[in-house]
Amino acid sequence: MFAQYGSAIGGLMLLQAMVQQYFPSALHDLLERYFYKWVSFLYPYVEISFHEFTGKYMERSEAFMAIQNYLTENATSRAKRLKADSVKDNRPLILSIDDYEEVADEYNGVKIMWSLNRIVPTSTTFSLYPVTQNPRYYTLTFHRRHRKLITQSYINHVLTEGKAIASRNRQLKLYTNDPQDSMWVHAVFKHPATFETLAMHPDKKTEIMNDLTKFTQRKEYYAKIGKAWKRGYLLYGPPGTGKSTMIAAMANFLNYDVYDLELTAVKDNTELRRLLIETSNKSIIVIEDIDCSLDFTGQRKKAEEENNDKDDDPVKKMTRTDKKSSKVTLSGLLNFIDGIWSACGGERVIIFTTNHVDKLDPALIRTGRMDKHIEMSYCCFEAFKILAKNYLNIERHPLFETISQLFSETYMTPADVAENLMPKSENKDVEACLRNLIQELEAVKKKAVEQAQLEAKREKQEKRLNWWRETRKKVEHLLKKEN
Ligand SMILES: Nc1ncnc2c1ncn2[C@@H]1O[C@H](COP(=O)(O)OP(=O)(O)OP(=O)(O)O)[C@@H](O)[C@H]1O
Numbered sequence: 001m002f003a004q005y006g007s008a009i010g011g012l013m014l015l016q017a018m019v020q021q022y023f024p025s026a027l028h029d030l031l032e033r034y035f036y037k038w039v040s041f042l043y044p045y046v047e048i049s050f051h052e053f054t055g056k057y058m059e060r061s062e063a064f065m066a067i068q069n070y071l072t073e074n075a076t077s078r079a080k081r082l083k084a085d086s087v088k089d090n091r092p093l094i095l096s097i098d099d100y101e102e103v104a105d106e107y108n109g110v111k112i113m114w115s116l117n118r119i120v121p122t123s124t125t126f127s128l129y130p131v132t133q134n135p136r137y138y139t140l141t142f143h144r145r146h147r148k149l150i151t152q153s154y155i156n157h158v159l160t161e162g163k164a165i166a167s168r169n170r171q172l173k174l175y176t177n178d179p180q181d182s183m184w185v186h187a188v189f190k191h192p193a194t195f196e197t198l199a200m201h202p203d204k205k206t207e208i209m210n211d212l213t214k215f216t217q218r219k220e221y222y223a224k225i226g227k228a229w230k231r232g233y234l235l236y237g238p239p240g241t242g243k244s245t246m247i248a249a250m251a252n253f254l255n256y257d258v259y260d261l262e263l264t265a266v267k268d269n270t271e272l273r274r275l276l277i278e279t280s281n282k283s284i285i286v287i288e289d290i291d292c293s294l295d296f297t298g299q300r301k302k303a304e305e306e307n308n309d310k311d312d313d314p315v316k317k318m319t320r321t322d323k324k325s326s327k328v329t330l331s332g333l334l335n336f337i338d339g340i341w342s343a344c345g346g347e348r349v350i351i352f353t354t355n356h357v358d359k360l361d362p363a364l365i366r367t368g369r370m371d372k373h374i375e376m377s378y379c380c381f382e383a384f385k386i387l388a389k390n391y392l393n394i395e396r397h398p399l400f401e402t403i404s405q406l407f408s409e410t411y412m413t414p415a416d417v418a419e420n421l422m423p424k425s426e427n428k429d430v431e432a433c434l435r436n437l438i439q440e441l442e443a444v445k446k447k448a449v450e451q452a453q454l455e456a457k458r459e460k461q462e463k464r465l466n467w468w469r470e471t472r473k474k475v476e477h478l479l480k481k482e483n
């Protein structure tokens with residue numbers, strides 16, 4: 001049908017060229033007007049082009065990329081000529097429709113044609129296009145009676161779907177700020193941690209996952225209340241309880257890039273602002289160990305540091321110098337977090353981690369700044385079961401009862417539990433690993449009991465000493481009185 005219409009249009013084109021050459025201009029204008037009426041009468045199809053490069057500086061068009069993703073996923077199975085794109089990092093081969101190929105799509109029962117074409121230059125001129133080949137463009141063809149549906153709904157559907165596919169398939173990146181030139185440098189982010197493998201009570205895990213999902217779906221809500229589309233998490237807990245693992249699991253869950261911001265490498269607030277502005281949408285900004293990163297606690301810490309200056313330990317000295325040379329302030333950081341992203345739009349998660357939540361300035365952790373405080377604590381039996389599944393591929397075992405009892409009596413970090421569950425040699429079986437853990441748990445429990453006894457003894461001695469001191473004071477007082 002398209003071919004028949006095409007030859008009819010070709011005939012009309014020839015006629016138009018003859019008219020231009022042989023008829024006077026007044027008549028030629030009149031005929032041209034009718035020409036377009038005939039064309040639209042004979043060819044009831046509407047065509048829309050989406051070019052690969054657009055704008056003054058010929059940037060790659062987002063719409064073009066979204067359409068490419070959409071067609072690759074939805075329509076390539078129906079295309080006859082496909083192009084295989086080279087891929088890195090063992091990712092699956094990407095098949096997209098080849099140049100000058102057409103594919104049909106259907107939307108609400110309406111047939112739509114897509115074709116991929118290239119612009120053929122009329123003369124050899126200097127090209128602004130960043131590729132040596134002729135730039136491509138997609139043409140969308142549909143019957144004019146569906147104009148409203150296509151322009152108001154279908155195109156939007158293709159672009160949204162295409163962007164979602166890109167976000168699903170994109171390679172996550174891990175950025176870190178380079179202390180030399182204070183720029184973000186990145187590597188591919190490939191951390192195997194997921195919420196499934198994270199050892200934590202399932203209820204707590206579900207709560208965090210729901211919180212993240214709700215956040216990603218609330219674009220309109222944040223716009224309505226006039227707040228930046230961001231969410232702040234404070235992860236706190238002893239070393240080895242999975243704070244960094246949780247960040248990786250969040251990044252994999254949300255499919256967000258991670259920006260690991262090393263505050264001690266940031267010179268001043270201006271630099272901090274630039275780094276924060278340069279972060280992309282859909283990203284997690286991480287500031288680890290905030291209590292060690294900066295002089296967050298203000299005056300209280302200064303006094304402490306003056307005392308510490310007498311300390312000659314070279315490592316401690318170096319960290320102190322780092323802290324002093326960085327002029328980033330607590331208020332600067334908080335203002336940026338609140339201010340910049342209100343203007344930047346885009347969804348961002350900011351995560352602070354600390355081992356000592358009690359040492360943080362209340363201004364930093366007050367509600368509104370950090371939306372959710374997550375305690376990463378010692379391993380419980382529920383969390384152990386996840387580690388046992390990860391490391392030993394078991395869901396139950398007769399020794400679980402003993403282990404459950406021990407977890408209710410003592411503390412061990414998930415990192416230590418994981419370490420003890422790991423088979424140390426080839427011939428170690430599941431039971432040997434579990435017995436190894438039991439032995440370690442018992443040793444920790446014994447140590448804790450001994451520690452507690454020692455503490456109790458010390459407390460008792462202290463009390464006795466105090467009683468003697470008091471009594472001596474009283475006796476001395478009485479003797480003085482009598483004299
Ligand atoms: N909750 C957990 N679930 C699964 N693995 C864990 C968990 N916690 C710790 N691990 C294991 O222990 C290792 C260390 O944990 P991680 O680095 O996440 O601890 P952390 O809380 O960030 O410690 P730090 O305070 O020292 O930075 C991880 O590589 C992981 O294998």
Ligand SMILES: [Mg+2]
Nearest residue numbers: 243244245288
């Ligand atoms: Mg960590």
